[in-house]
Structure formats: structure tokens, C-alpha cells
Amino acid sequence: MPKQVIVQSSIEAVEIIDTPIPTPRDKEVVIKVVVSGTNPKDWKYPLWKDLPHNSGDDIAGIVHAVGKDVYEFKPGDRVAALHAFGTENGSFAEYAVAPDWTTFHLPHNVSFEEAATIPLSGLTAAIALYVDMKLPAPYNPRKPAESGGEKVPILIYGVTSAVGAFAAKYARLSGLGPIIGVAGRAGDFAKTLVDYVVDYRNGEDALVAAVEEVLAKEGLGSKVPNVFDAISENGSFEATLRFIDPNGGTVSTVLPPKLFARDKENFKYPPGVKAFNSAVPQVHSTHKDFGYLWSRYLGRLLEDGRLKAHPYEVIPGGLNGVLIGLKNLKDGNASAVKYVYRIEDTEDVPMLRAASAQGTGGQPSGSQSRQNSHPLGDFPFPF
Incomplete structure (x- = not known):
């Protein structure tokens, strides 16, 4: 049997x-x-x-x-x-x-x-980017910045996870950029997926500084308008809170802050941030x-x-x-x-x-x- x-x-x-x-x-x-x-x-x-x-x-x-x-x-x-x-x-x-x-x-x-x-990782990333964050899909891509289009930066926390990697691949197909990936020991793989890699292992302050350095280099101010958190544990919410644009930023997480933030009772995004918990069972x-x-x-x-x-x-x-x-x-x-x-x-x-x-x-x-x-x-x- x-x-x-x-x-x-x-x-x-x-x-x-x-x-x-x-x-x-x-x-x-x-x-x-x-x-x-x-x-x-x-x-x-x-x-x-x-x-x-x-x-x-x-x-x-x-x-x-x-x-x-x-x-x-x-x-x-x-x-x-x-x-x-x-x-x-x-x-x-x-x-x-x-x-x-x-x-x-x-x-x-x-x-x-x-x-x-x-299936699970590919559909999770798709739900996050195209249902919740409402970014342009690959079949209706933006004109890339190198071809004269407007820059649409996105940061993917946990970019070497399967969900994060598919999100980075979709972002590339959609003409988004620069794509910033937060990674750790799989940094070499991350470099194949994104424009910039920042290492979370150096601590939250260094991570935030590295993100701000990338944005300054690209002439994009100091805040990220689009963040996909493919980890949603172990401090990723708190780090995201420091570099998400508080006035119009969009963030998607794979797990809810009310269960996984360090301070579950008091964690919240600024009123100007659109926040989604992207759940593939949908x-x-x-x-x-x-x-x-x-x-x-x-x-x-x-x-x-x-x-x-x-x-x-x-x-x-x-x-x-x-x-x-x-x-x-x-x-x-x-x-x-x-x-x-x-x-x-x-x-x-x-x-x-x-x-x-x-x-x-x-x-x-x-x-x-x-x-x-x-x-x-x-x-x-x-x-």
C-alpha cells in the first residue's frame, strides 16, 4: 500500500x-x-x-x-x-x-x-509583490532606469531564502531597481540576484547605514519605498522600521509582527506605511x-x-x-x-x-x- x-x-x-x-x-x-x-x-x-x-x-x-x-x-x-x-x-x-x-x-x-x-515559494513571492504591494508584474514591466525609466527601488530582507530569491527574480523581470538584498552567509548567491547586497550579521546599525549608503549612491534619499521581508523574525521587523519610507512606504512580511516582533504588543509601522502580511494560503x-x-x-x-x-x-x-x-x-x-x-x-x-x-x-x-x-x-x- x-x-x-x-x-x-x-x-x-x-x-x-x-x-x-x-x-x-x-x-x-x-x-x-x-x-x-x-x-x-x-x-x-x-x-x-x-x-x-x-x-x-x-x-x-x-x-x-x-x-x-x-x-x-x-x-x-x-x-x-x-x-x-x-x-x-x-x-x-x-x-x-x-x-x-x-x-x-x-x-x-x-x-x-x-x-x-x-510552488510555495514562487506563489508566496508573487502574492507579496503583485497582490499586496501592487508592483508591476513581469508581463507589464516598468521601463528600466538604465533605459530612461524612473527608479523603483525595492529591498528584500532574506533574499537568499527561496521566497526572497523568487521575489528578487520577479523584481528583475518587472523592471524594478535598484534591488537591495539583505543576506548573510550566502552572500555570493545573493550577488547573482540583486544590485546590492548588505549583510545583516554586522548588526542592525551597520545594516541600516549600509542601506542608507546605497540609497545615497543612487540619489534616492535615505528611505526605501518598497520592502519585502521574507524572514519576519529575529529583528527583521525592527530593522525594516528604520529604513522604510514613513510617508508612503509599502512593506510586505511573510509572518505577522503581532506574533513575531520582539515587542509584539507595541510594534507598529508609521501611519504613512502600507503594511501587509502576505499569506500564500490565500x-x-x-x-x-x-x-x-x-x-x-x-x-x-x-x-x-x-x-x-x-x-x-x-x-x-x-x-x-x-x-x-x-x-x-x-x-x-x-x-x-x-x-x-x-x-x-x-x-x-x-x-x-x-x-x-x-x-x-x-x-x-x-x-x-x-x-x-x-x-x-x-x-x-x-x-
Whole structure:
């Protein structure tokens, strides 16, 4: 029988269980997963209400079956897809399910490994830049400054994360610039994405000074009009507050300040700043049309080479490697890389447990669960 991974809410163990092949609902696609990607939310989100579940959302594989109202896909098609957050049959499995509107055909020049880096990160960046920040899309780009157009600067905090990197690639396609990227140890990769790289590791004061130096060099004053915070933790809100234009600036974050700012109760942007928390689950609820349009556009951008996948690392063992990838993400080991799993490499191992796991059956004790709690557990995902 096919298998899937259940991630325990302690993030200390996963259980590989037998599960039947899903039956698609009317607008769903069942995909035989060839490669699954993973994201930071995959270790954080199972903590939501202490509910162990299959938290994978990045799918790349072959269509197995489609619902009765699906007309764009058929069994045998190569596809990538974004699974709907918090629902059954995620990507850590031999068979996964996705809505047809966040499924897209894979060009022949894109591997399954590359494809597995794209859906969640690519759609998150698109929601941020084009739904919330309302910047010009690549199919309606601005005239670049070097060709006589007006400069439209944007700063991307965490530019070497998958979400940040896709945002930088989109910004380039949209004719924005200068593009300033905040990065750390993956600075060399950041230089391939943006016009200027500033290093957050030198401290907040040095970071702010470096940003102001770039703006002065470009003749743009001392404040940034557009900021996308692809980190939204560990002081990024506070740093952003110091260089965002207080009179008309726009900022998008991937996590809400009320849960992740250092001073959660008192943090706020100036009244003149438009601030958005850009949540990709909206493509499965309030922004289904955008999810549909942009998913198909991703296929086009990939086919003609305007967009490239994020760098990836294959974690050995297929589904048996999921725990390793999640632990690496939790421990901050990933840098400018997405972890992916080749499902066919899975061996028959019913339970994998980290050395620090407690209790039986991979279920956390109450105290252990609380010790591993994360603010994402309170994030109001729009289902």
C-alpha cells in the first residue's frame, strides 16, 4: 500500500504509515509524487494545535487521477503543484492531492527536483509583490532606469531564502531597481540576484547605514519605498522600521509582527506605511483566480528560461529523509538551498525518531510539545 509521512508535533519524530491512494474531489488532482520539496513552515506548522499531520506542500510528479470538473490535466501529465495548507494528503507521500488551480504543467526542460522548489515559494513571492504591494508584474514591466525609466527601488530582507530569491527574480523581470538584498552567509548567491547586497550579521546599525549608503549612491534619499521581508523574525521587523519610507512606504512580511516582533504588543509601522502580511494560503481561499493565473504563468516563465528554480539539495532516503530535512531547517542549517526528497528512494521504515525524542510512538508529551511551541501555531491561516 502507498505510504505517507505524519510529522509529529514535537518535530522529534515522523511516522511513515500505509494510506490508500486518495480519491480526487471535483476540482482536485491526485499526483503520484516523484519529488517533494520542504519549507520552514513544514516543521513549524505541525505545532499548530499539537496536531500531527503530513505538512508537505510542494509537489512535483505525474498526474494519477483528476476530479470530474478538471479539464486541463489528465493522467500521465508532468506537473508541479501547491497542496492546500492543513488539508489531508500533503506532499510527504507517494500520492498527494492539490487543487487544479494551483497545479501547472512542467516544461520538459525542468526536472522534478527543480520543480519541487517552486510552488510555495514562487506563489508566496508573487502574492507579496503583485497582490499586496501592487508592483508591476513581469508581463507589464516598468521601463528600466538604465533605459530612461524612473527608479523603483525595492529591498528584500532574506533574499537568499527561496521566497526572497523568487521575489528578487520577479523584481528583475518587472523592471524594478535598484534591488537591495539583505543576506548573510550566502552572500555570493545573493550577488547573482540583486544590485546590492548588505549583510545583516554586522548588526542592525551597520545594516541600516549600509542601506542608507546605497540609497545615497543612487540619489534616492535615505528611505526605501518598497520592502519585502521574507524572514519576519529575529529583528527583521525592527530593522525594516528604520529604513522604510514613513510617508508612503509599502512593506510586505511573510509572518505577522503581532506574533513575531520582539515587542509584539507595541510594534507598529508609521501611519504613512502600507503594511501587509502576505499569506500564500490565500491562493486557496480569497485569491483563487490569482493562484490559477500565476501558476500557469510560472510554467511559461520556466519554459522560456526567464525564471530558474531555487538551488536544491536531495536528502537521501526518500520519505525516510523528511525528518532529517525538517531538523536541518529547524536548526538553521539551510542556506540558499531547498531540501527535496525523491520519493522512490523510500525504504520500509515505519517510524523515524530523533535522538532526543521522548515518550512512545513519536507522540510528544504535553511538556515536550510546549517546549517546542512556535508562534506560527497562532498564525491565522485563511482556510
